[in-house]
Amino acid sequence: MSEPNGRGDRALLEVRDLTVHHGQLRALDHVSLQVYPGEVYAIIGANGAGKSTLLRTIAGLHHPTEGSITYDGKDVTRVRPERRATGGIAMVPEGRRLFGSLTVEENLQVGATHARKGPWTIERVYELFGWMKERRNQRTAQLSGGEQQSVAIGRALVANPRVLLLDELSLGLAPVVVQRIYAMLPEILAAGLTVLLVEQDVSQALRVATHLQCLLEGHTTLEGRPSDVTPAQVEAAYFGLAGAAAGPPGEESEPLWRGSTTSSRGS
Amino acid sequence: MAWVNDIIQGILIGGLYALFACGLSLMFGVMKVVNLAHGDLAIIGGYIAVGVITITHIPVLWSFLIVVPLMALLGYVLQRTVIQASLDRSILTTLLVTFGLSVVIENGLLQFVNADSHSLGVGNAIITSSFSIGSQIIIPYLLLLIFAVAVVVLLGLQYFLSASRYGRLIRAVADDKEAAQLSGVDYRHVFGIAAAIAFGTVALAGIAYGMYSQFSPTTGTDTILLFAFAAVVIGGLGSLWGTLLGGVVLGVAQAIGAQINSSDQLLAGYIVFLAVLVFRPQGLVARGAQS
Numbered sequence: 001m002s003e004p005n006g007r008g009d010r011a012l013l014e015v016r017d018l019t020v021h022h023g024q025l026r027a028l029d030h031v032s033l034q035v036y037p038g039e040v041y042a043i044i045g046a047n048g049a050g051k052s053t054l055l056r057t058i059a060g061l062h063h064p065t066e067g068s069i070t071y072d073g074k075d076v077t078r079v080r081p082e083r084r085a086t087g088g089i090a091m092v093p094e095g096r097r098l099f100g101s102l103t104v105e106e107n108l109q110v111g112a113t114h115a116r117k118g119p120w121t122i123e124r125v126y127e128l129f130g131w132m133k134e135r136r137n138q139r140t141a142q143l144s145g146g147e148q149q150s151v152a153i154g155r156a157l158v159a160n161p162r163v164l165l166l167d168e169l170s171l172g173l174a175p176v177v178v179q180r181i182y183a184m185l186p187e188i189l190a191a192g193l194t195v196l197l198v199e200q201d202v203s204q205a206l207r208v209a210t211h212l213q214c215l216l217e218g219h220t221t222l223e224g225r226p227s228d229v230t231p232a233q234v235e236a237a238y239f240g241l242a243g244a245a246a247g248p249p250g251e252e253s254e255p256l257w258r259g260s261t262t263s264s265r266g267s
Numbered sequence: 268m269a270w271v272n273d274i275i276q277g278i279l280i281g282g283l284y285a286l287f288a289c290g291l292s293l294m295f296g297v298m299k300v301v302n303l304a305h306g307d308l309a310i311i312g313g314y315i316a317v318g319v320i321t322i323t324h325i326p327v328l329w330s331f332l333i334v335v336p337l338m339a340l341l342g343y344v345l346q347r348t349v350i351q352a353s354l355d356r357s358i359l360t361t362l363l364v365t366f367g368l369s370v371v372i373e374n375g376l377l378q379f380v381n382a383d384s385h386s387l388g389v390g391n392a393i394i395t396s397s398f399s400i401g402s403q404i405i406i407p408y409l410l411l412l413i414f415a416v417a418v419v420v421l422l423g424l425q426y427f428l429s430a431s432r433y434g435r436l437i438r439a440v441a442d443d444k445e446a447a448q449l450s451g452v453d454y455r456h457v458f459g460i461a462a463a464i465a466f467g468t469v470a471l472a473g474i475a476y477g478m479y480s481q482f483s484p485t486t487g488t489d490t491i492l493l494f495a496f497a498a499v500v501i502g503g504l505g506s507l508w509g510t511l512l513g514g515v516v517l518g519v520a521q522a523i524g525a526q527i528n529s530s531d532q533l534l535a536g537y538i539v540f541l542a543v544l545v546f547r548p549q550g551l552v553a554r555g556a557q558s
Binding site: 099113156 | 435436445447449452
């Protein structure tokens with residue numbers, strides 16, 4: 001489609017007209033996005049907006065009924081999840097999904113089993129999260145939620161991905177813990193990662209994102225740089241409130257509103 | 268003293284039951300597959316041993332060197348094809364498919380081998396003899412050998428699962444196969460490895476049974492599968508040492524039952540089995556008790 005303004009020459013990850021069904025339910029309806037190298041691309045939206053479905057489909061855990069996913073110039077729509085992972089798309093899944101009967105270190109070792117070459121090693125993860133090395137022989141079930149989330153991030157990092165998918169990092173964690181985890185992001189990005197994250201906590205997402213997309217009931221309702229959108233627009237796009245938007249700001253060329261299911265609200 | 272002797276025999280035969288059970292336990296623990304063809308596969312192992320010995324004339328005791336790899340290969344192939352295809356549909360489908368596999372194997376053997384009983388004569392004077400402690404306790408070397416093999420297999424499995432790279436992957440996949448995929452792990456392949464190991468132990472169980480007793484095409488379902496289930500349930504699913512304990516408890520219960528009345532041997536085993544189901548359904552050794 002159109003070449004967006006100043007975001008690099010070629011998208012690392014491109015999703016085109018993706019439609020995904022859960023049985024009869026249309027969870028995603030022709031959603032598109034382009035993630036450029038080095039970006040922190042945040043997808044926000046209410047519960048049931050289709051955010052996690054989008055991320056899981058990119059990781060290969062759901063099969064789209066329509067549309068395509070291109071990674072590094074190659075169509076990966078039909079590629080198995082484990083092949084995408086070894087190709088450089090790593091995901092920190094919602095709810096952390098650690099291997100509960102394995103120790104911290106074993107979780108990281110599984111993550112590193114089919115790792116690409118790169119800067120991340122288990123040692124480096126231990127440096128990033130200072131507490132982890134001493135407790136590496138504990139089972140992850142004995143860790144707090146925030147600690148488990150750190151192990152889940154570490155498990156994804158040791159695979160040395162190019163794109164890191166973060167699904168609802170803040171879910172079930174205390175705000176202080178969430179801030180501490182997001183504070184790690186710059187250090188993680190410094191190693192040359194691209195991040196696509198899904199977040200219900202909009203203020204947290206806006207703080208770290210370089211690009212923003214809002215979903216509502218499977219549709220894109222807003223897309224742009226955080227600096228180009230107003231809080232009122234975000235609110236309107238998030239809740240699907242008609243007329244709350246003040247109109248497109250500046251030179252933003254993407255349509256801010258698509259679809260007009262305005263009477264219904266996010267579940 | 269006769270009681271002591273019977274209990275000792277029961278403990279030793281428990282090793283054979285544990286050998287029956289550990290493959291069943293592993294397949295369920297990792298893939299959530301209840302393999303109803305388990306006993307028939309053990310019998311196939313026995314028949315392959317008979318064939319291998321007839322053709323190559325190697326000693327019975329060494330036949331496992333050929334039978335175990337063959338069965339492991341069969342396990343990998345079956346898992347990657349038939350069992351995986353049924354797993355992709357539902358857990359329930361695996362029950363139907365393995366039940367069907369059991370019927371096919373049993374009738375295939377009746378058709379192509381015949382219904383006669385076979386056994387694997389060890390032909391080694393030491394192994395077939397026994398030693399006695401005092402005048403009443405007589406311990407056959409063969410039972411002692413089988414018990415030792417069971418312990419070695421369980422120890423080896425334990426070590427493999429806890430310390431090796433593939434063991435780690437097997438545990439990870441058993442925990443959460445989707446999360447494993449996100450780490451780049453092809454869980455189907457890991458399932459295949461686990462099935463290969465399980466079938467390897469099944470082969471050993473079949474050979475051991477053939478050396479201990481006679482077997483025919485129906486032995487798989489009417490003896491091995493039932494005893495394996497009983498041992499797994501008594502011991503507790505997912506625990507390897509529980510499996511050994513389950514086998515031993517079953518063996519001792521049968522020995523005591525036989526002592527009371529020779530027709531009560533099987534009954535006594537199943538009474539213990541039912542008692543465990545009622546009073547301690549998680550088994551004597553609950554899952555997670557071992558690392």
